[in-house]
Amino acid sequence: MTQTIHADGRDIAVDKEGFLVSLDxxxxxxxxxxxxxxxxxxxxxxxxVILLLRRFYQTFQxxxxxxxxxxxxxxxxxxxxxxxxxxxxxxxxxxxxLGSKIAGLPxxxxxx
Amino acid sequence: xxxxxxxxxxHAPQDDTHFATSLRVIxxxxxxxxxxxxxxxxxxRTSAVNAMQLLPASxxxxxxxxxxxxxxxxxxxxxxxxxxxxxxxxVELCTRYDKVLSW
Amino acid sequence: MEPDxxxxxxISRQPPTAxxxxxxxxxxxxxxxxxxxxxxxxxxxxxxxxLPGQESTLIEQKPVASNLQALPMxxxxxxxxxxxxxxxxxxxxxxxxxxxxxxxxxxxxxxxEHHDQVVAL
Numbered sequence: 001m002t003q004t005i006h007a008d009g010r011d012i013a014v015d016k017e018g019f020l021v022s023l024d025x026x027x028x029x030x031x032x033x034x035x036x037x038x039x040x041x042x043x044x045x046x047x048x049v050i051l052l053l054r055r056f057y058q059t060f061q062x063x064x065x066x067x068x069x070x071x072x073x074x075x076x077x078x079x080x081x082x083x084x085x086x087x088x089x090x091x092x093x094x095x096x097x098l099g100s101k102i103a104g105l106p107x108x109x110x111x112x
Numbered sequence: 113x114x115x116x117x118x119x120x121x122x123h124a125p126q127d128d129t130h131f132a133t134s135l136r137v138i139x140x141x142x143x144x145x146x147x148x149x150x151x152x153x154x155x156x157r158t159s160a161v162n163a164m165q166l167l168p169a170s171x172x173x174x175x176x177x178x179x180x181x182x183x184x185x186x187x188x189x190x191x192x193x194x195x196x197x198x199x200x201x202x203v204e205l206c207t208r209y210d211k212v213l214s215w
Numbered sequence: 216m217e218p219d220x221x222x223x224x225x226i227s228r229q230p231p232t233a234x235x236x237x238x239x240x241x242x243x244x245x246x247x248x249x250x251x252x253x254x255x256x257x258x259x260x261x262x263x264x265x266l267p268g269q270e271s272t273l274i275e276q277k278p279v280a281s282n283l284q285a286l287p288m289x290x291x292x293x294x295x296x297x298x299x300x301x302x303x304x305x306x307x308x309x310x311x312x313x314x315x316x317x318x319x320x321x322x323x324x325x326x327x328e329h330h331d332q333v334v335a336l
Contacts, residue, residue: 213327
């Protein structure tokens with residue numbers, strides 16, 4: 001079952017959990033709308049991680065599980081940000097899943 | 113920690129590299145169980161059966177009797193050191209070893 | 216499950232044609248995501264997964280190379296490759312898409328013995 005959200009002056013399909021149906025539909029404006037639906041107002045700190053998530057996906061063809069996300073963020077943005085506390089502050093609950101959703105990635109397979 | 117290991121082979125050595133591989137890496141005190149097409153390793157005068165004969169005596173060899181008979185292999189031709197077992201034996205064998213590596 | 220239970224996954228089939236190759240990788244990533252320590256051993260045709268430059272999309276298969284490169288990121292860092300399997304195929308360690316330690320048959324026997332669980336796919 002798909003629904004549509006409205007962002008960037010377009011109608012965009014998302015699945016019943018709110019993940020983008022097509023990865024190509026993503027833009028920063030779409031990210032803001034996806035985040036708003038999750039009750040998050042995106043700041044530059046969020047966007048930094050969102051863009052990193054997209055880079056992770058492009059490099060490894062995988063949505064990261066939590067452990068991998070922490071490691072990748074630590075490697076790319078430094079130890080201050082590469083920890084689960086920091087990521088949980090930005091994306092409460094399940095940073096890997098929530099972050100992937102806002103970044104327009106498929107739902108992480110290895111994340112319950 | 114040392115632990116015991118049973119190598120479980122299912123494919124014919126003539127068609128699949130895993131037979132040769134498991135023989136290459138099998139350690140002393142480990143076991144080798146042939147089921148399904150892997151029992152073709154017992155065809156007389158083949159390099160597979162010869163290779164098994166050369167394994168250290170501490171390595172125990174087993175074959176599932178129904179798979180051997182189903183493929184028309186003559187029991188009399190089998191190497192003496194190969195123990196023929198049935199399904200309940202196979203279950204027992206798998207629990208007797210700490211772990212089973214199914215190739 | 217004991218926290219220090221360590222598993223060895225033996226990858227012995229070749230992509231992109233063998234579905235088992237993809238399954239082995241999925242298993243490794245899933246185990247790692249749940250914090251189960253996993254080592255990987257590439258042997259037999261499985262060593263061919265390590266060759267760079269495989270354009271498997273040309274035959275409509277998803278490439279495994281990017282996924283393999285993600286292994287260290289998922290905490291899978293003990294990667295081994297069978298020397299004998301390499302030699303059989305005229306390959307040498309060093310030019311692979313991920314760093315693997317080359318091991319001989321005796322070392323593989325030790326690996327099989329010292330892991331709590333061993334799975335071959």
